Amino acid sequence: MPELPEVETIVADLRPHLVGRTIVRCELNFPTIVRHPEPEEFVDAVVGMRIDSMGRRGKYILISLTPPHLWGGGGEAAGGAANNLQLVVHLGMTGQLRLVDPVAPLANHTHAVFFLDDGRQLRYRDPRRFGRLLLGTEQALLSSKKMPRLGPEPIDPEFAPDELYRRLRTRRAAIKAVLLDQGAIAGVGNIYADESLHKARLRPDRIAGSLSKKSARRLHESLRESLTLAIANRGSSVDTYRDAWGEIGGQQEKLLVYGRAGEPCFTCGRPLSAIRIAGRTTVFCRRCQR
């Protein structure tokens, strides 16, 4: 399922193709996939917009839009990036955002199609419909709580080990549960929580606040290693994840623990254990993770 590395891969792939393009038409086959504003308003607002830039925040894809009357003035004319209108895409568990030629057959569960001025189509598909589309300025979406306040980006160079320690020390939940909390750290999901805890040799059910500064530093390092390695390998296709071209990633073959319950630990050979934390299957090694 798409977590930070998968979303980053999609954004990086789409950026050079989408920036500068104009949305000439938008069709919603399943309108309730749009959570804000009302679907008709969403379609009206998005048509005619030019895509200025693309970014990612946590697991959210941010597509910055500029209306025709500001073309040529640059995206900053409206008063800075935070005030720009954003088309926001969250992929949930099974969401796919693909750039295709119009002749490509329409896959089932394709809920939204954005027609671009170069003839190509940006299609949103999501069988389980846990994903969503939003439209608004970042400020408006945050203050109206359509988008949650997210914690720091774990791969941001500014994100220091002490910052992670500070965010963990007050928490009484399992460390795994806190890693999944998007308000604590943005972008980490079930796959990379398990992977980084294994790499840091930490038990996932350990109370977050009980971690020493040294352990937090180790977790900080392994989080960054797990995420950047996964980005380099174009993400993990363990379920339905596909990149913007419909291709699978490469990281699923290199995962240390996720999805390997009962199989031997690569470090010590002992079978990996599976427990449930915060409602999620959690795989770890009882010998290597203390």
Added chain:
DNA sequence: TTAAATTCCTGTAAGC
């Protein structure tokens, strides 16, 4: 404030 439980949703796989 924090944390746990519940809900949404459908494809897949296991079990009979």
Added chain:
DNA sequence: TGCTTACAGGAATTTA
């Protein structure tokens, strides 16, 4: 083979 059932999980919402 075909049916039923359990399971997968991100995050909003509800409850404690």
